[in-house]
Amino acid sequence: MTCTKNLLLLVACLCALQAAHTWSAAPLGFASQGTMGKTGMRLRPALGRSMGGPRRAATRMSGTQTDARDQVLDEIPVAGEGTKTMKRTGTSALLVEESNKNSVLDDVLGALFQVGGKLIFPNDDAVVAVGHLNDLIGDFPLFIPLQQYFFRAGGVYKLSFAPVSQATFYVISDAAAVKHILKENTFSFDKGLLAEILEPILGQGLIPANIETWKARRPVVQPGFHLNWLNRMSITFNECANVLSDKLDKAHEEDEVVDLENLFNSVSLDIIGKAVFNYDFGSVTRESPVIKAAYACLKEAEHRSTFLLPYWNVPVLGSGETSVIPRQREFAMHLKVLNDKLDQMVKEARTLKSEADLEALEKRNYHEMEDPSLLRFLVDLRGGDCDDKQLRDDLMTLLVAGHETTGSLLTWCAFELAQNREEMLKIQKEIDSVVGDGEIEFDHIKQLNATRLALAESLRLYPQPPILLRRALEDTELPLSHGGEDKSTVGADGVMQEKTVKLGKGANVFISVWNLHRNPNLWDEPNKFDPSRWAGRKEPFSDLTSWKGYEPRENPGMYPNEVDADFAYIPFGGGQRKCVGDQFAMMEAVIILSKVLQKFDIQLAVPPEEVGMSTGATIHTRAGLKVRCTPRNK
Structure with a gap:
């Protein structure tokens, strides 16, 4: 056990060192045709219209047939080392990161990467993705390289950063x-690595x-x-x-360009403050030490949730206010x-306690x-008693979960609508008809x-979050969606995938929501912004025996959900650990977006590929x- 811990700490230090000097410019995107990635694969162009690429014929990731789908799989991965290039990808939101030839350090990490994939859980029947750890750490979107591996290896594959299960x-x-x-x-899975990483911030x-x-x-918070x-x-x-x-x-009166992402995040924080704590952050119009602290903690929670190995737990680096890392001292x-501030609000709320049962509270x-x-x-x-620390943990979790997700959802919806004038006009016409100029009731x-x-x-298109983390608490066997044969050809590499994959107890899982939502085996034109896709049934492709397709409800709820699809x-x-605040978040987003479009047209102030x-x-x-928000001519 000590050896395992020491190896992980060594890899964590190497990762921190590698990340510190390797990635500093744009996020990793899709390289141009002919550009090699560090994994030895040729990275594909940007995908679909919303990602800036043209439609192309696509090789299916199961079976051997070829369809015209809005997914790009026409660049077959090849072996070789990378050269460095930099380019933008059409009208995509992505900037392209170029790759250097591998350093000695990268080669050491790459060796651990490959050995671990073969030695850990060797009888799992999973495809092993081969590459370098440096492809997955640093200042770029993690879900993009995971998607590149998905194109190569199919719907379930294994990545190993060292020859240990952790x-x-x-x-x-x-x-x-x-x-x-x-x-x-x-309940065969817990949050695993996510819980370990976020415990200092979100507790339990x-x-x-x-x-x-x-x-x-859950039975206390959900009601x-x-x-x-x-x-x-x-x-x-x-x-x-x-x-x-x-x-x-x-801003319009002063002919100013505004950062709509910043404003959406601010209004989301203000709403969470009032709804959860009865506290007015007022972050749209002012700054304060509490607002600054809230944003700093939110950013650190994000940083830790995507940095794969917890360097902040390495003993020799110290922790909290004694850490040798300035970022960690500031975070503390x-x-x-x-x-x-949370402790103060909890104590004030307890002094005014007026106990009642659930039915009375709902009325x-x-x-x-x-x-x-x-x-x-x-x-x-009544019956929901807990100590102050648990209540603080509940509140902090609601703050983190309720702020970032809604702000990001609104940001990317505005980004797409600004490029899809007809969709924006459709929404505005609906608002005029249903609401007029009044409040959104x-x-x-x-x-x-x-x-x-x-x-x-x-x-x-932009799931929030793009990745979910789990850890298996017992041995289990994952069913896959492809055809009835025991094996099926998957990925651009043409590897053979078993009908099931075995997960051993302790196996860490990344559910790539980004890949799932853009999977060309599930969705037509998966990279196109097309709200109308939710209006009718989506039949599964004929070679998918374990997926039922999408069926809209007769009486639609707040949004198409995981059961419908x-x-x-x-x-x-999804399941019992589904987000407790989904209805709240969708209501909030509908009202904020409607209030903006009720009064303004949204126009990008920069080319879409520069958004990043x-x-x-x-x-x-x-x-x-x-963007520029221009008052509408009604």
Whole structure:
């Protein structure tokens, strides 16, 4: 055990060293035709219209047939070393990262990478992806190289960063396997690496919580998102969106370009503050130490969730305020500021405790309450008692989960609508018809169908988060979606994939939501922004025996969900550990987007390829979404 720990610490240090000097410019995207990646593969051009590439014939990833789908698989991986190039990819949001020839350090890590894939869980029947660790760390979107491997190796493959199980990962992009993990065997998996990484920040909140804590807290937190409370929150959503609208008005008067990503993140933070804590961050219009601390903690949570090996736990580097790494010292300072504020709010809420059972709390008149917050509900709920630390963990998790996801969803929806004028006009016409010039009321939301489907399509193209982490708590066998034969040809490499993959106890899993949502075996024109795809049934391709396709509900809910799409679409996860705030998040996004488009047209102020992509817990632009918001001519 000591040897394993020491090896992991060694690899963590090597990763930190490698990341420090290798990646500093643009995020890794898709290299031009003829450019080699460090893995020895020839990276493919950008995908589809929304990613900037043309439509091309695509090789299916199971079977041998070839279809015209909006997926690019026409560049077959070849062996060889990389040369360095830099280019933009048409109208894509991605910038292309070039690759150097491998350093000695990279070769050492690459050797560990390959040996681990063969030695760890050797009888799992999984395809082993071969490459270098440096392909997966650094200042670029992690989901992009994972997609490159997906094209080569199919819906389930294995990556190993060292010959130990703790550094070996299975990347899942197959709907049947995802359904098996999230729905059919929920408690055979925990959050694994994610929980270990985020514990100092989120503690035992619902996202990283172990199964026992989750079972105790989910029945307490989930009822807080009841219909009566959501109705009241629609007023808060409008109030905060009106502040944003005023900001956009002022920017137009002064002929300013605005960073819509920053503004969407700010309004989302303000909403979470009021809805969860009854605290006004006011971040759209001002700055404060608490706001600065909140953003710093959010950024650190993102950083840790995507840096594969936890260098901040290496003993010789120190921890917290004694760390030799400036970033970690600053984080410790900001975390203390935020924890002190959360502790203060919890103590104040407890002094005003008015205990009641769930039925009584659901019938409260939230429209007349001075404090209609979720914190008030959790404190007052009879039988929901917990210590201050657990309550703090619940609140911090809601802050992190509720802020970044909604801000990112709105950002990428605006990015797509700015390039799809007809879709924007369709939404605006609907808003004019349903709402007019007034506030977006609770009863309006389900009538704003075009708005909801545009947001749903944005979550397909830009899932928040793009990767989910799990760890197997027992041996299990993953079913795959491909045909009825025992084996099937998958990937551009033409490798043979078994019908199932065996996961051993302790196996780490990356569910690549990005790959799943853009899988050409599941979706027609998977890289095209097309909200209308959700209006009708999607039949599965004939060679997929384990996926039922997409079936819209007769009475549609707030959004097409994972059940409708048989787990080929999981915008809020799925199964019992699905996001507790999905309805809240979609309502919030519908109202904010509707309030903006009710009054403004959105135009990109830079070419779309300059927007860039980076990722933490969610997908961000590289340097903000620079737009002009022009008042509409009605």
